[in-house]
Every structure is written in C-alpha cells, then in structure tokens.
Amino acid sequence: MASQKADSDGPSTHVEINHKGAVQKTIENTVSGVSDREYNRILRKVDYRVIPILAVLYLLSFLDRGSIGNANIQGMSDTLGLVGQQYNWCLTIFFFPYSFTEPLCNLLLVRLKPRIWLPSIMVAWGIVMTLTGIVQNYSGLLAARFFLGLTEAGLFPGLAFYISLWYPRANAQFRLALIFASASMAGAFSGLLAYLISMMDGIGGIEGWRWIFFLEGILTVVAAAASFMFVWDEPATATFLTEDEKNILLLALNPMQLEVSADPQLGSEQSAKWKHMKAAVLDWQTWFHCLNYWGVACAVYALSLFLPAIIKGLGYSAAIAQLLTIPVYAAATISCIFVGYFADKTGQRSLFTVGCYGAIVVGYIIAVAPPSFMPGLTYAGCFIAACGIYPAIPGLLALSSNNWAPNAKRAVGMAIQMGFGTMGGAAASNFYRTEDAPRYRLGHILVLVFAGIGLLTMISYYLICKRLNAKRDAEADNVYQYTTEQLIDLGDKAPSFRYKL
Template sequence: MEVGQTKEALEPIHLEDQSQTPASKPHTEDVVSEEERQRILRKIDLRVVPILAVLYLLSFLDRGSIGNANVLGLSADLGLVGNQYNWALTIFFFPYSFMEPFCNLLLVKFSPSRWLPSIMVFWGIATTLTGIVHNYSGLLAARFFLGMTEAGLFPGIAFYMSLWYPRENAQFRLAMVFASASMAGAFSGLLAYLIDKMDGVGGLEGWRWIFILEGILTVVVAVFAYFLVMDEPATAKFLTDREKLVLRKLLNEGSVESNTESANNPTLGQKGEKKSSYAWKAFTDWQTIFHAINYWGMATAVYALSLFLPTIINGLGYTAQIAQLLTIPVYAASTIFTLVVGYYADKTGKRGIFAMGCYIAVFVGFLIAVAPSNFIPGLSYAGCFIAACGMYPSIPCLLALASNNYAPHTKRAVGMAIQIGFGTMGGAAAANFYKKTDAPRYRLGHSLVLTFASLGLLTVVGYYLLCRKINKKRDALGPEARILTEKEVLELGDKAPSFRYKL
C-alpha cells in the first residue's frame, strides 16, 4: 500500500509494545481495530478541537470587527480621510506576515500550552485599546500591535494539529477549527448590531464598545486556555498509556519518521532533528513557493470579504444595521460548506481536487458580482454568497496539503508558517481593493480578487500535477531502492523515496 492512500486508515494495524525488551516481547501481535482508532480520535476531538476553535474564532472576530465598526461610524468619529481607513487595515498584515515563521519556532521552544494563551492575552489587550483610540495615529498603532500579537496563532494551530492527527484525518479537524472563522463573521454582524445599542453608554460611541467588549472577552478566555491547551499526545493526561502507543503508531503510519528513534515518540523537541537545517530546507523547498502562492490567492479573497462585506452590503442600499444582519446568512452557509468539504476531503483523500473545486466557486462568485454591465444589487450579494462558500472551505484544504507533504516536524512547522505568512500578505493587498469612490459596485475590488483567485487556481493545478509526477517516479524505483538507514530517512524527510505526496 502506498504512503498517503486513505485505505491505510481502514485496515487493522498491528501494535508492538515499544516498552518491552526484545527478550520479553511476545511473538503475538496486539491488533488495533478501526473502532479503537475512531474512539481515540473522538477522544482527542473533544479535548483539542473545541479550545482551538474558540481561540481562532476570537482572533478572527477581533481582527475583522473593524469592518463592522467602520460601518457604524469609526471613520467619521476619528476624522479619517482619503485612504486612511484602508491603510489602517493594511498595517495589520505587515507584522502579522513577518512574524509568522518565527512564531512557530517560538511555539516549539516554549510549548503550545504557554505560547498560545500568552499571545492571546496580548492581542486581547490590543483589541480593547483599539476602542479608546482618538485619532488616525492611535488606530494605526493599535492595528500594528494586533497584527504582531496575533501572528503566532493560526500557523501555530495548523502545526499543532499535525502533532495530534494522522495525515488522512487532518483536514476535517482543521475544517472544524477554521469553520470558526466563518462563524466569527456571523457573530460579528450580530454582535455589532446588538452592541451598537450601547451607543452613548459611558460617553462612548457604539463602535468603541465592539472593540472593548470583544477584547475583554478574549483576555478572559485566554486565562482559561492556560489550563485547557495541552502540549502533545506524549504528555496528555487524558490518554492512557495504550492510547498513546496506538496514537503514536497512527501518527507514524505513512511518515518518513516512522522508523527513526525521534519518530517513535513524535514530540515537539524531536531528538535528532537539526532545527536550523530543516528550517532552511523549508525556505528553499520547491513546494514552498506553490503553497505560498496558492494560499496567497485564497487569503486575498477571504480578507476582502471579511473586511468589506458589511460595507459592500451597505452599498447595496441597506442601512448599516441591516447590513450587519445580512452578513449572517453568508457566513452561516460558508461554515456548513467548510465542514462538509473537510469531511469528504478526508474521506476520499483528494485534497487537491477539493481545493480546485473551492477555487472555481470563488472564481464564479466574483465573476457574477462583477460581470453584469448594469448594477444588480441582488446579483452582487449572490456572488459574494457563492464565493464565501468556496473560500472558507479551501483554507483547510490548502493547509492540510502542506501539513501532509512537509517532513519532518521542524520543516513542517516552518514551511506552514511561511505559507501562511506570505499568503496573509494577500490581506494587505485586499485591504486596499475596496474604496469609497468605487461604491456601490466595487467593480475594481471584485476584479482584483478575481485575478488573485485565478492565479491561485493555476498554482493548485500545477502543484497537483507535479506531486503526481513525483509519486509515479518514486513508485517506479521499486521496493529495493527504498531501503535507507534511519539517519538517511530523517535527513531526507519528504524527499525520501518511500514518501508519497498527498494529492
């Protein structure tokens, strides 16, 4: 059976207790059933996924709430003119993108249970302080520090999930976490609608209370996160010794690390990994440019929608309050599609195919919004609706591909951080796509997102074809050509002849 085929996950595996000495080890093998696999994965789902989803929901809520606040009067009250609001959006992405590769190295150094809640405290403070700024300079400073402090979360989550889930089970769990981003969009509209009723309380405008209340909520949740985020399976108290052994086997199936000392216990601090060497390999790997560009194309669309959807709907002729409410169906539908696509991508193992399908949906959605010669508000709304149902499910697809196809762990951590960091610069671009002068059609903004989506689609197709070609070449080598020493396997990582890229 080839590495990466989903059928592996359906066949019983044979487990040998690593704690036994060769002299005492019995000849009979302990068979692990599919039922036991699923029971262990469900147990992890209940302890790992919910807290990560809450963390990411709050991060997306905090960074995107500026769009809701602007509709409710942020620009007018701060006296923003020209493109100042767009620059306030843009500045968030510079520290965010620059810091992401370094943040994953810090996560490995300090451990997830300390790192993730700590950065959450700081970005919660930055969000709260945004609610008390009084001028353009203050807004720029608040957004800059928000980007710096949020930088470690998403790449950290994407890498952290790879420590808990086998390759064939990764995307649905990532989808469950990322679905919280689209849920954040729905919540932000509803919360903005409700919080705006506090206008005048404490002498503050309603939009200020959006930042203050959401920031305080983030800090409170961060305190609980210190007790809820665990480091890795090897130290998880909720798993029995046998469950840890079974999970270790599941994580090693189809992994180039499976026959190495470091991989027998895949932890954050793998013995034998030269971290600086693998970090450099991630920067120079041919995959990295593909992962960065395909994520860039989709991140542009995601940020364009999350930052400007209330503004776009407001331009269709609805009041600011109704525009907040009309964002909810868009995000609710995209949440459902994110989970459905994630489930079937894991079930079939065809991550690349689903990523292409998502890109096509985004392409069609923005084409509908921009193509008609006459402005049709309902059609523009429908186009955004369709695009959202493609863009949010695509992110777990693209991240799961990178998670599956980088090896070993340090290279994966850095490679995924580069992917997300470079890709997130699409948000900096998207922050300047939609301007007041283009309302209500925003034809330029829609056209630019359409261009980025086209580039991303071409990159995904190219990556799929290259990976398939490499897999076929490695198949042709024959089993005798795949015998390597443990040291060679670890050094080669995803370049090992036995490694198969997920498609």
C-alpha cells in the same frame, strides 16, 4: 516482495512494498492490530480535548481582526476624522508584522510549548483589542492595528502546525475545517454582535463603535485566561490518554513506515535541525503553497473586512447590513465542514480545493459580469464565493502539512506559507476604495484575478505531485539504500515518501 516491521512498545506496524513499489499498510490511517472502531474512539477522545479550545481561540482572533469593518460602518472613520485611504492603511498595517513574524512564532511555539505560547499571545492581543477602543485619531488606530497584527501572528500558523502533531495525515483536514469554520462563524457572530452592541451607543458617553472593541477585547482576555487550563502540548504528555492510547496514536502519527513524515514530538531532536528550516525556504513546494494560499487569502480578507460595507452599498442601513452578513457566513460554515469531512473521507485534498477555487471564481464573476449594478447579483456572488473561500483554506493547509516533512521543515514551511499568503490580506485591504462604492467593481475584479492564479497554481501542483509519486513508485527499490533513521531525516525527499493528492 519485501517487508519491514517496526519495533515499538505499542502495537507493531507491518509495511510492504509490492512489485510496483507502492507502500501498502495493513490498516489505512492506523496501526496493525487495532480496529478501526478503537482507532476512531481514540481520535474522538482527542477531538473533545483539542478541537473545541482551538476553535474558540481562532473564532476570537478572527472576530477581533475583522471587527474593524463593523466598527467602521458604525461611524469610526467619522469620529476619528479618517480621510482618503487612511482607513485602508489601518487595515493594511495589520498584515506586515503578522506576516513577517509568523516563521519566528512557530519556532517559539516549538521552544515554549503550545500550553504556554497560545494562551499568552491571546492575552496580549486581547489587551490590544480592548485598548483600540480608546484611540482618538488616525495615528492611534494605525498603532493599534500594528500591535494587533504583531500579537496575533503566532496563532493560525501555530494551530495548523499543532493539528499535525495530534492527527495523522489522512485525518487532518476535517479537524482543520472544524477550526476554520469558527472563522466563518466569527463573521456571522461579528455581524450579530455588532448589531447588538450598536444599541449601546451613548451609554456612558461612549460611541457604539468603541463598545465593539471594549467588549470583544475583554471577552478575548477572559477566554485566554481560561485557556491556560485547556491547551495540551502533545499526545506523549496528554494525561487524558492512557499509555496504550498514547502508543496507538503515536504509532499512527509516526508508524515507522517507509512513508514516514517525522517524529511527532515537539521536543524531539528531529524538530531542532536547522538544515530542515533551510530546506523549507528552498523547497519547490514552498512557493506553490505560498501562491495557492495568496489566492485564497486575498479573497478571505476582502470578504471579512469589506462585506459589511459591500452590503451597506446595496442600499441597506448599517444595522441591516450587519444582519445580512450572517446568512453568508452561515453558509460558509456549513460548506467548510462539509468539504473537510468528505476530503478526509475520500483522501482527495487537491480536487476538493480546486472545486473551492472554482466556486470563488464563479462567485466573483457573478459580481462583476453584469454591465450595470445589480445589487441582488452582487450579494449572490459574495454568497457563492464565501462557500468556496472558507473550505479552501483548511484544504490548502492540510495539503501542505501532509506534504512537508519532517516536523521542523513543516513548522517553518507552514509559517512561510501563511506569512506570504497573509500578505494577500495587505493587498486586499486596498482593493475596495471608497470612491468605488457601491459596486466596488475594481475590488471584485482584483480578487477574481488572484483567485484565478491560485486555481492554476493548484492544478499545476497536483500534476507535479502525481508525477513525482509515479516516479518514486517506479524506483521503489531505492528505499533499501537507506536506514529508517535516514528516511525520517530525508522527510518528503525520501524515496519512500508519497505526496498526498
């Protein structure tokens, strides 16, 4: 049995390779000489400083991009004279700048640092959101949605990458789930807020749907200005951590083990190697992650953009339809947190995500299967699907962030994954046509098809990673051909690297 010990200013980490080639850690997910209690205390300390502000940022972004659905059932299309597919094109245009600029945005995050980049783009999209309230025609709304997509593009891929800088692989999904739960909370909050704002219709001679954009946009700008004080760059520069706590956390992030992923620091030389960016584009994983994310992205945007219209089509007034979105999103929030917690606790990423895909498929089958329109089943199907959609996304992002290494490859890979996947939102924007109301059977079927493709891709990815891990276990002696620095540089291609399942 061979072993390796890493030198550091903090506690050392001892790793061993047994006769089967399996990497063994003294304490799972932490470092040698540090108790689980102490390690969890440090993580909680990070949680209190990092998670709340990220959740607020993402809640407001999802609230802003989805509020057009609430504004539409309050009369926006009638006021602007939208006809045919014009409303759908206004939804679609958002995703083109959003998707194609995401990889660039993550590189800018690395260069400019999170404390500058994240609040700055939030100020920008808050201004765009506010100005959407003054549009007078189709062209104006189209332009507003384009610039909203452009300014929001850096947030979600930035948040997903940012989490990987603060939390070790085994602790990432629950934190992503807490942040993404804010998206489902945004759906519930959006319905309630739109209901309340609709009562302002006519105040100051302004229609209620315009007030939705004005008030939500101003809220975003105010929150963005405050967030400059609350976003931290990385553990190494965090003043709320003591030097000992920094050492422990940095060792947990990059314990110099044979399973090492990357240097966690944003400004490291590791993060600047262009070959890793090229590797992210060409990696086999990238295309699996893109297809996986596409399947869920179609569903999440179909739900967030059209749920108010779907529920209104069940026979309810616009006001009641806004309120009936709340139980759906509340259940999705609970499901998101529940799945994220147990996925981290059990270490099973893929199996929980497969289960989430199963819920999406079942939900949409319920919505489309009856030969005649049954409003109750449509609502129940959306309810069940939402409970699979929202926890699936943090599961997919945790899995990809766990399995791409080093940092530069992870940053670009995750941006490509989300950029490609988010184009599923562009597709979903056109699934639900006015002429298909109230059943919207075509839209439900299309979402079901893409969710089915995502499910099959997810199962395939799990089986491939399991086979590769077994192969590397069998060839574990190859590790000794490399230095630690070379293993870090190889990232997920290193013979010591094991894919998270």
